Amino acid sequence: MRGTAVSEAADLRYALRADVAIEDFGERALVLLCDALELREINGASRRILAQLDGVRTVADIAEKLAPAGGGPATVAAALREMEKQGIVRRTAIWTTERPENMSDAKYLANPDVSFRQEDDEGGILFHAEADAVEVINPTATAIWKFLAAPRTQAEIVAHLCATFQGAPPAQVAQDVAEFIAAFLKKGFVGVVEASA
Amino acid sequence: MTEPDDTCDGLAENASPAADLPRDVPALKMFYLYLSAGCNLHCRHCWITPTFVQGQPVPGECLPFDLLAAAVAEAKPLGLSAVKLTGGEPTLHPEFRKIADFLTAAGLDLSMETNATLIDRDLATHLRQKTNLTRVAVSLDSPDAAQHDAFRGRKGAFDDAVRGIGHLVAAGLPPQIIMSVHRENVDRLEALIELAVRLGARAVKFNPVTPSGRGADLHRQGLGLSFDELLALNHRIRGPLQDRHPRIRLSAMVPPAMASVKELLRYGGDGAGCNVRHILGLLGTGEMAMCGIGRNVPELCFGKLGRDRLRDVWIHHPVLRQMRADLRGPFPGVCGDCIHAGRCLTHCLAQNYEAGGKLVAPSPLCAEAVRRGVFPATRRISWRGERTRP
Numbered sequence: 004m005r006g007t008a009v010s011e012a013a014d015l016r017y018a019l020r021a022d023v024a025i026e027d028f029g030e031r032a033l034v035l036l037c038d039a040l041e042l043r044e045i046n047g048a049s050r051r052i053l054a055q056l057d058g059v060r061t062v063a064d065i066a067e068k069l070a071p072a073g074g075g076p077a078t079v080a081a082a083l084r085e086m087e088k089q090g091i092v093r094r095t096a097i098w099t100t101e102r103p104e105n106m107s108d109a110k111y112l113a114n115p116d117v118s119f120r121q122e123d124d125e126g127g128i129l130f131h132a133e134a135d136a137v138e139v140i141n142p143t144a145t146a147i148w149k150f151l152a153a154p155r156t157q158a159e160i161v162a163h164l165c166a167t168f169q170g171a172p173p174a175q176v177a178q179d180v181a182e183f184i185a186a187f188l189k190k191g192f193v194g195v196v197e198a199s200a
Numbered sequence: 201m202t203e204p205d206d207t208c209d210g211l212a213e214n215a216s217p218a219a220d221l222p223r224d225v226p227a228l229k230m231f232y233l234y235l236s237a238g239c240n241l242h243c244r245h246c247w248i249t250p251t252f253v254q255g256q257p258v259p260g261e262c263l264p265f266d267l268l269a270a271a272v273a274e275a276k277p278l279g280l281s282a283v284k285l286t287g288g289e290p291t292l293h294p295e296f297r298k299i300a301d302f303l304t305a306a307g308l309d310l311s312m313e314t315n316a317t318l319i320d321r322d323l324a325t326h327l328r329q330k331t332n333l334t335r336v337a338v339s340l341d342s343p344d345a346a347q348h349d350a351f352r353g354r355k356g357a358f359d360d361a362v363r364g365i366g367h368l369v370a371a372g373l374p375p376q377i378i379m380s381v382h383r384e385n386v387d388r389l390e391a392l393i394e395l396a397v398r399l400g401a402r403a404v405k406f407n408p409v410t411p412s413g414r415g416a417d418l419h420r421q422g423l424g425l426s427f428d429e430l431l432a433l434n435h436r437i438r439g440p441l442q443d444r445h446p447r448i449r450l451s452a453m454v455p456p457a458m459a460s461v462k463e464l465l466r467y468g469g470d471g472a473g474c475n476v477r478h479i480l481g482l483l484g485t486g487e488m489a490m491c492g493i494g495r496n497v498p499e500l501c502f503g504k505l506g507r508d509r510l511r512d513v514w515i516h517h518p519v520l521r522q523m524r525a526d527l528r529g530p531f532p533g534v535c536g537d538c539i540h541a542g543r544c545l546t547h548c549l550a551q552n553y554e555a556g557g558k559l560v561a562p563s564p565l566c567a568e569a570v571r572r573g574v575f576p577a578t579r580r581i582s583w584r585g586e587r588t589r590p
Contacts, residue, residue, distance in 0.1 A: 038584050120578035120585060125462040130539040132581060137539050139464040 013063040013076040016095045017083050019056045023091055034091050043089045048074070049082050059095050100191045110154035110196040111184055117192055119148060129192055138192060143168070147183055154196040157184060220277045225515050226524065227279025229478035231271070232491050235299065236288035237261035237484035241315050242353030243339075243380075243414065261484040262293045265302070267505040271482060272306050274510040279478070285333075286313040286492070288484060297326060304331040311335040316364030316375070317357060324364075324371035336375040337405070338365055343391040347384070362399065369400035376403040376449075381433060382423045389437070393445050403449035406437050412554045413496055427568045431458065438463040455547040455563045456540040457579040470540045476549050477527060480514065488513050490523075490559070493550040500553065519559075523549070526560035533562040534570045537580045 022038040030047035045053070055065045062083060066076040086092045093115060103109035113119075114131065121127040127145050129138040140148060143164065150163050160180045165173055187193040221227065238261065272280065283303050290296060291314055303310055310333040327333045338361060342348040345358035352358070368375050377396045379389070389406065396404045408430055411419040418424060425433060434454040439462065442450045454463075456470035464470055481489040483501070488510065490500040502520065503513040514520065526532075527545055535541040546552055547563035555564040562570070569575040577583050 118583070118585075120583060122461050122576070122578055125460065126465060127461060128464075128539070128578065130581070135542045137470050137543070139461055139469045141465055 013061065013066070013080070015062050015080060015083070016059050017056060017062070017065075017087070017092045018059045018095050019053060020091060020093050025050075025053065034089075036090050039090065041090075043091060045086065045091070048078075049086055052079060052082050053086075053091070056092065100188055100194050102185075102188060103195050106181070106184065107157055110156055111151055111160075111188070111193050112154045112196050113148055113151035114192050114194055119145075121145065131190075131192060134191060136190065136192075138187070138190070143179060144183055147180065151193060157181060160184075221279070222515060224524070226477045228275050228480055228514050229279050230282040230284065230475065230480075231275065231280065232284050232286060232479055232481040233263065233268070233290070234287055234481060234483045234492055234495065235263055235285055235290040235293040235296065237495070238292055239288040239315070240292060240317060240354070241289070241357055243351060262295075263482060263484050263486060263505075265295050265299060267486050268299060268482070269302065271505050271510055272303070272308070275480070275514075276306070278511060278514060280308065282309040282311070284311045284313065289315055289318065291318045291323070297323070300327060300331045300333065304333075308332060309334065311337070313337045313339075313378070314364075315339050315352070315357070315361055316368065317360035319364035319367050321367045321370070324367035324373060328371040328373050333373065336368055336373050337378050338368070338375045338401075339380065340365075340377045340392065340396070341380050342385050342388050343395040344388065347388070351380075351385070365399050365401065374400050374402040376405055377401045378405045378407055380409050381406050381425065382409045382418055383425060383429075384423055386425065386429065386433065389433075390441060390444075393441065393448065393450065397445065397448050401448065403451065406433065406450070406452045408433065408452075410551055410554065412493075412551070427565070427572070430565060434458065435460065435463070438466060442466065453548065455566050456544050457538050457576060458565055458569060470543045473543045473545045474548060476545070477524060480510075490519070490553075491550055493553060497553065523559050532558075532560065534566055534575055534580075535562050537582050538566070539579055539581055 020036075022036060024035040024037060026033045026035070027050065030050070032045050032050045032053075034043040034045055035041075036043065051069060052065055055068050062076050062080045065083075066074075066079045069079065083092055083094075087094055095115060116133055117129050117131045119127055119129055124142065126139065126141040127148075129140060129148065130136075131138075146164060146167050147160055150160055155163075157177070157180050161173060161177045164176050164180065165171055168176075184193060188195070285300070290312060293299060300310065310331060312327075312333060312335070314336065316338040327336075339352075340348065340358075340361055341351050342358075348358040348361070349355050365375055365377075377392070377399075379385070379392050381389070393404055408425050409415045409418050409423070411424060415424070434452045437450050437452045438454075438459065451467070456464060459467070476491065479491060481491045481494055482505065483489050483492075483495055486505040487494060487501040488503050488505065488508070489495070490497075490502075494501040500519065502508075502517040503510075529541065530536050531538070531541045531546060535544070535546050538544070546560050547566070549559040552561045552563060553559050555561075555567075561567075566575060578585065
């Protein structure tokens with residue numbers, strides 16, 4: 004599942020994935036994706052970008068650090084997008100698990116550190132490794148979870164569910180969504196994307 | 201949601217007040233009170249192997265009231281809030297009522313496991329009206345009297361149990377029925393559920409006979425359930441049987457890793473693990489033990505009431521300290537790679553010990569699943585399937 008862009012390119016935030024190891028070979032480098040046991044080769048420009056990813060950094064931050072040779076935010080953003088596709092970096096939204104003042108207007112996003120495990124049509128399991136927490140979710144919650152791969156408002160989630168589950172009463176769906184968001188926000192499985200994102 | 205009946209202990213997570221203990225020592229929330237080491241039945245599969253008391257309700261070794269009273273006084277500052285009355289047959293204790301009344305006056309929540317054969321109208325009414333007893337579990341292994349009696353080792357046990365259940369229901373204490381499942385009665389599950397409904401029981405729990413105590417003989421005779429039968433049994437109980445009998449709660453203790461998503465949803469997620477960290481068994485002999493397994497396994501007895509201070513035992517006994525350390529993880533074997541381990545806590549420590557001599561170890565069911573290559577990959581922390589990448 005891939006999310007959509009959550010802000011202008013310069014504001015996008017990235018982090019090195021936790022399961023990668025980098026071996027330099029002159030200008031280039033090999034990246035070992037330890038979980039997948041796969042290798043990726045990256046060029047010198049991408050390697051210099053990775054050198055700046057000591058934590059979560061915005062595209063603008065990295066571009067500024069690499070200036071003037073780095074090529075500017077657009078170049079950095081393109082390289083990061085490519086490395087995200089390769090599983091080397093992950094994009095992180097500016098998000099918080101604080102309950103927003105206005106639940107209706109806020110945009111919500113699935114916690115990228117939570118893994119989803121679908122087993123059958125009955126639903127699936129969410130595992131938050133850092134918190135050592137498990138949530139077992141039914142098919143409706145599964146649909147919500149998948150939809151939250153990108154930032155969504157509650158209204159967007161309700162519309163998506165009503166389109167997915169034909170005949171579901173919108174008022175009931177809205178209530179279910181509100182309860183899901185409130186519960187999963189509290190548990191840290193879902194975050195709120197801040198307005199600037 | 202997970203209900204107390206679904207677990208071995210029936211102990212609510214938040215049931216205990218703050219305890220006066222070092223930070224790394226959990227509250228002692230519950231006694232498993234093996235009031236009598238004797239029983240008036242001689243069940244072929246009993247894991248406790250109580251002394252058989254032929255016919256008359258003469259107790260075997262009984263926990264002296266004064267020792268119990270002193271133990272309660274010692275344990276309350278440690279967080280004691282609940283007691284499970286069990287045995288042997290707890291009602292065989294000559295001071296059973298006095299004990300129930302005393303524990304009630306001490307403000308403790310009570311539950312009880314009984315064969316119900318000695319429960320009459322007066323006792324049931326007393327327990328309901330005068331004590332804190334809220335949950336009773338009654339053993340009933342078959343809807344067929346002859347089959348039940350054969351396994352319980354006494355003719356008339358079925359009729360006596362059904363009569364006792366009737367008194368409990370009439371008094372307002374509808375019990376949970378516990379069926380010990382083995383190869384000879386595994387085809388009677390649904391009939392037993394229907395009987396439980398007719399009798400007014402509120403729940404049925406299915407405990408496969410384990411190779412402990414007399415159950416070991418049953419397994420040697422080939423009457424224990426195989427791995428495949430156990431899995432099928434658990435799925436059947438928590439799936440189609442519960443679907444067909446929605447008005448009565450059915451449960452089977454199974455490690456959450458071996459339960460389907462539907463079953464986990466039905467039973468409130470994976471949070472119904474053993475509360476063994478908060479439980480101390482008191483045997484009829486006055487020994488303090490790991491739940492009831494201490495009766496069969498002397499090394500899991502930690503001291504004796506009247507001779508050793510309960511507080512010292514709870515805080516310092518090396519077996520308890522080691523168990524607590526082990527339960528903090530990392531967990532051994534497949535549990536170290538299981539997403540449920542933090543709640544499951546390796547499931548039933550008594551069964552683990554019987555199976556392999558270690559308390560904190562993969563449950564026999566999970567270990568066998570690993571050996572057969574059928575442990576669900578999606579329950580492993582190391583699983584590398586679909587990941588959410590916003």
